[in-house]
Amino acid sequence: MADTKRFFIEISYKGTNYHGWQVQPNAITVQELLDKALSIFFRQKVETLGCGRTDTGVHATQFFAHFDLTDFGSVLKDSTLQSINSLLPFDISAKSLTETSATAHARFDASLRSYEYHIHFEKSPFLHELSWLLRDKLIVSAMNQAASELLNYTDFSCFSKSNTQVFTNNCKISRAEWVETAQGLIFHISADRFLRNMVRAIVGTMVEIGKGKLAPDAIHQIIESKNRSNAGASVPSCGLYLTNVKYPYI
Incomplete structure (x- = not known):
């Protein structure tokens, strides 16, 4: 051999x-x-x-x-x-x-993954396909209040795409924060693992809170329901970036 x-x-x-x-x-x-x-x-x-x-x-x-x-x-x-x-x-x-090493594994050995979701509010040819253009103004403080509560939970079934074959819907989120920039907003989120469509569903829920359609503390009921239909709609893929993957040996 x-x-x-x-x-x-x-x-x-x-x-x-x-x-x-x-x-x-x-x-x-x-x-x-x-x-x-x-x-x-x-x-x-x-x-x-x-x-x-x-x-x-x-x-x-x-x-x-x-x-x-x-x-x-x-x-x-x-x-x-x-x-x-x-x-x-x-x-x-x-x-x-x-x-x-011969046993190193790109998927299973990753100890932390980080994503960003980008939103801008004014039409720009330089952000097209790289950020989500949103016309509505958002209450960032309310979104950050809700985002901080994500760190207190582990079961995120409510943000998972339906009919996915995974052993568990548990994830440990270590960062969830909205940051205002000159071009708009960036949502930063880090966890040991993510479920399919999880970040886009979280952002969709946060946007509903930012629009004032949901109170920040509604995040508790949504997460505890473990029901995807109670969370917000999945936002467009164009604004989502995988930004960092950490390994013990890299």
Whole structure:
């Protein structure tokens, strides 16, 4: 049996043109194009496994995947990333490549993930597809009051997409905060794990609170109901970014 080595690759991408990260039979995805580029460069079939699964239109400023090579030669050369990037489209960028242990796992070893959700309030061609244009003014203090309560819960079934096959809906959120910027608002959220559609559902609920349609303390009843229909609508994918993934060994 040939020797193998495992590598972690760090990438970033603008998700507008892709049906998410994970390979799909009839749609273009980030994983498909990354696997193709790596297979061409290393001259062997490469299949990556990502740190998560972003949905259609979602962006990532930091995303990790691991893959194995059986004929690795001198992989970590100065020109390697440049060569891989030349095989990737303009909206996907390889940022780093590191050799790791044979048991390292991009998905299961991640100890913390962070997302941002961007909202702007005035039409801008430079934010189109990169932020959600919202006409309504929001009460940010009320949204932050509700956001702070997320840290007191672990079961977020009410924000999970229906019919997902997961062992548990428990997550430990360590940060949930709205920050005002020159361009609008950014919601920062960090946790040990996230459920499918969780961040977009949380933001949708917070926006209802920011509009004054819900009181900040309504977040308690929504979470404790464990019912997705009680939470707000899922907001558009264009404003969502995976921004940070932490590992014990990186």
